[in-house]
Amino acid sequence: MSIFKGSLLAAGAFALSTGVAAAQTTVKWLHLEVNPAQIKIWEEVARDFEAKNPGTKVEMQFLENESYKAKLPTLLQSNDRPHIIYSWAGGVLKAQIEAGVLQDITAQIADIKDTIAPAALAAFTRDGKTYGLPFAQSQVGFIYNKELMAKGGVDGTTIKTWDDLLGAVKKLKAAGVTPLTVGGGDKWPLHFYWTYLAVRQGGKAALEAALAGKDGGFESETYQKAGEYMKQLVDLQPFQNGFLGFKNPQSTGFFGDGKAAMSLVISTVYHQQKALAANKVGIPDDKLGFFDFPTVPGGKGAASDTLGGINGWLITKGAPKAAVDFVKHFVSKDVQSRLAGANFLIPVVKGADAGIGNAFMRNVAQNLARSGYHQNFYDQDLGPSVGRVVNDATAELAGGSMTPKQVAKAVQDAWKQGN
Amino acid sequence: MNSPAIRRAAASGQLTAVVLFLPPALLLFTLFVVLPVGEAAWYSVYNWNGFGRPSNWIGLDNYRYVFETRAFGLALRNNFLIIAVSLAIQLPLAMTLAILLAEKFRGAVALRMLFFLPYVLAEVATGLIFSFVYDGDYGLVAAIWRFFGAEPPHLLASTQTSMLAILIVIVWKYFGFHMMLFIAALQGQDRNLVEAARIDGASRWQALRHVTLPLLYPTIRLSVFFAVVGSLQLFDLVMPLTRGGPADSSQTMVSFLYSHGVMRMRIGYGSAIGVILFLICVTFAATYKRWFMRDD
Incomplete structure (x- = not known):
């Protein structure tokens, strides 16, 4: 028995020493x-x-x-x-x-x-x-298809405020163009709207206050407002038909195929819209535009603040x-x-x-x-349990099954449960 | 322990059998069933994200949170819907087809194969295939709608229709399996009984109603059992189709557990769902066996 053990040890030592000799890491x-x-x-x-x-x-x-x-x-x-x-x-x-x-x-x-x-x-x-x-x-921002925007008589470079965006959506709809595409089935593409609106409305201070539990946490005025602005957009029915069933790659391909005028996306979509388009070409550089997320009236966040x-x-x-x-x-x-x-x-x-x-x-x-304040994606920043609730609730706001008030409350409740 | 019983058992070789065959089964059952369930029950009283050891004891709060979550109610409703549709549509369909196809005629075997094929497909593959079929822009459903000049619906994208779409896939996928159960049972039946009834003057319908069907009861009970268990386990079909959405409208108990427990790193909360699901299963299995399958 002891001989057997000894030989095992020796074999082990040998294996180790050869490992060191070859210095293979x-x-x-x-x-x-x-x-x-x-x-x-x-x-x-x-x-x-x-x-x-x-x-x-x-x-x-x-x-x-x-x-x-x-x-x-x-x-x-x-x-x-x-x-x-x-x-x-x-x-x-x-x-x-x-x-x-x-x-x-x-x-x-x-x-x-x-x-x-x-x-x-x-x-x-x-x-x-x-x-x-x-x-x-x-960075998260709006990419747009210059040709489709022109069809609705909209110039992407002039969209600076939330009202500008709502106006553009109305014009595009009137011209028979789908204004926005979003991968609503994945939910997180919709949370960009709510969270970016909160960044614009309340700036860095608002999130810090919410995390510290001040002003009602995520039920503070900033987040209520963010929900109300988002609802203004949702009420115009700006998204492609069946957007709640679209996964993000599908929506990116939809944009790449030239079927929607704008999309709120992560900057890396610049590549993906090409790779995911049916023709593998997508929207070429000269027809592709990008504008920052618009500002809201009376917002405390700077226009240069970024989400990404x-x-x-x-x-x-x-x-x-x-x-x-x-x-x-x-x-x-x-x-x-x-x-x-x-x-x-x-x-x-x-x-x-x-x-x-x-x-x-x-x-x-x-x-x-x-950017003076770069906000990390909320669904990462707040951790998986609260982050997913933000995604869920904003998707429901977009689907019309939750009110701005309920969204804020759902996030705050999740925050209380998790911490 | 009373020794005469052991002696008697030993004499008949039963003790040897017990000593030989019980430990492996008991060990496996303990390792893979009892321990995980016990662990889940233990986790379920902690607020725990899966890292390290659970330390933040919160009592039964996780259970309260589960009951307060709207998705839990929806998942429960959907599980009942699946059972109801299985009983009201799938079972009669499977039985009718079985009675037709149990006879020997040209093409019967080919038809049986055809109806059984969906069951052979992997769940995830089925889900992906149907996500294309249901696609409101390029799918088969959209094409049919357009043919009639209507605006195609996005079935999977609406809270009203997502579960309906999944139920259709469930019936499509599993009726073949239940049909096969019935065919096997029908072929095992003594044909003399039906013949005797016919000679005694029973019509085809009467023979079916009073001889064949009563003989099928054990299989019906089995089929119902499978339908219920299948409903409680349904997960891999839902994920590629809707992931339980939109707005949790097509969540089942297991997809609810996965999306709200595992994906959110709320292991304690997820374990609480697991324990609730386990209790539902045990209660069902025990009562069903006691009330309906005691003769089998």
């Missing part, structure tokens, strides 16, 4: 990207890194967006967890930090800290400790040092410029935006650079 990198063109660049980045760091292997793992969210808690607590995971920051990140499943990498990234946009880095930092690095930002996403890579507990090195490589100016040059993202590294290839993305980058 595998970095497991879990991503959600579905665009083959972008994945191709990412793979090249990984191979680059392997070439520069002999003995390191980067293994790409993929999960679909929704299944990733469902699986993550289990995944992170298993022994076989990936070393690098995708993150939208916000409430989910907070839960992960509190659970102690992430690694504090503050010391390791001290040397590159200053190259990254402070607001983006702050999203992955809590109590002075950094748990990951941002690699992209995005901050995407990053988190390092999980127990990950090898090489994982941090790889993420640092990923957000190096070189790689960021390359991805920005191919118009895949708005970079977070200073100076990398010089490489942005076209006017559309450059405009978004400028907006983000000018």
Whole structure:
């Protein structure tokens, strides 16, 4: 028995020593990207890194967006967890930090800290400790089809206020053009309306007050107003027929096919509307416009405030040092410029935006650079439980089954239950 | 323990059988049924997001929250709707077809195959196929509506029609399975009984009504049982079609559990739904067996 045990130990030691001799470290990198063109660049980045760091292997793992969210808690607590995971920051990140499943990498990234946009880095930092690095930002805004807008006699560049937008919708409807397309079946595309209206109405202070439970929390005047403005739009029936059944890619394709004049989207839709159009061409650059979310009368938020996403890579507990090195490589100016040059993202590294290839993305980058207050998506920022209620309730407001008052109350109730 | 009984059992070899065959089954049952249910019951009294160990004890609040959620009522209503449609439409349809197709005639086997095919399809594939069929812009339904010059509806996008659309798919998918149950039962029946009745002067209808149908009762009870259990488990058909929406109008108990518990990282709340679902299942299974299947 003891001989058997001894030989086992020896075998184990042998396996370990050979492992060290070959110095083979595998970095497991879990991503959600579905665009083959972008994945191709990412793979090249990984191979680059392997070439520069002999003995390191980067293994790409993929999960679909929704299944990733469902699986993550289990995944992170298993022994076989990936070393690098995708993150939208916000409430989910907070839960992960509190659970102690992430690694504090503050010391390791001290040397590159200053190259990254402070607001983006702050999203992955809590109590002075950094748990990951941002690699992209995005802005929510209206994309529009210039041809269809012209049919309704509307100029997208003149839409500055909420009333301008309502007027444009009326004109487009009168001309027989579908004013807006939205992936209402996925719900979150509808939450952009309500949350962006809240950003315009109340600014940063309103959300902070709501989180602190002041002025009735999410039942404050800001959120009531946001709901009422959204209802004004909904009452015009501006969306495509059956919008509550459309998934987001379907709606993006609908826009790409030239069937609706406008859509409130994340800036990355610039690419997706092409890929998801029936003819794979979509709306060409010269016919595609973009305008910022309109302002509301008496709103406390600045017109330059933005709603959008901050995407990053988190390092999980127990990950090898090489994982941090790889993420640092990923957000190096070189790689960021390359991805920005191919118009895949708005970079977070200073100076990398010089490489942005076209006017559309450059405009978004400028907006983000000018923004004094960049609000992360509510459904990420508030965490999954409250965030999904925001999505649900705003979808119901759009469907006419909830009033603005009920929406505000539903969100506030969820907030109270969760905290 | 009284020893004579054990001795008797040992003598007949029963004890050996029990010692040999019970532990594996008991172990598996404990591991995969009793423990998870117990765990869910434990989680359900905590406010827990799935990370670390549950520590925030909130008593029965999760249950209160579940009962206060409007989606819970809708899910329950939809489960009852599915059962009602299964009983009122699917079962008679399956039985009629079975009685017709149990006879031997040219094409009977081909027709049986045809009706059974939907059941063979994976649920998710079925859901995807029907999401195309129901599509209000490009789908088959839209094409039919346009043929009659009407504005095509978006069945899956309206709170009024989403559940109707799903019910149609359910009947389409499962009637073949129930038909097969009835065909198997009919073929197992002693044909002499019907023949005897006919010789005694019973009409075809009377023979069907008084001989064939009573002999089918055990199968009917089984079919109802499957319909109810199927309704309580329905999930993978709903997800690709509507994900329970719009506005939770097509939520079933399980899709409600998934979208409100798992996707929101509210494991405690989700577990409370799980426990409620478990209690419904157990109550149903026990009473059904006691009242309706005791002779089988």
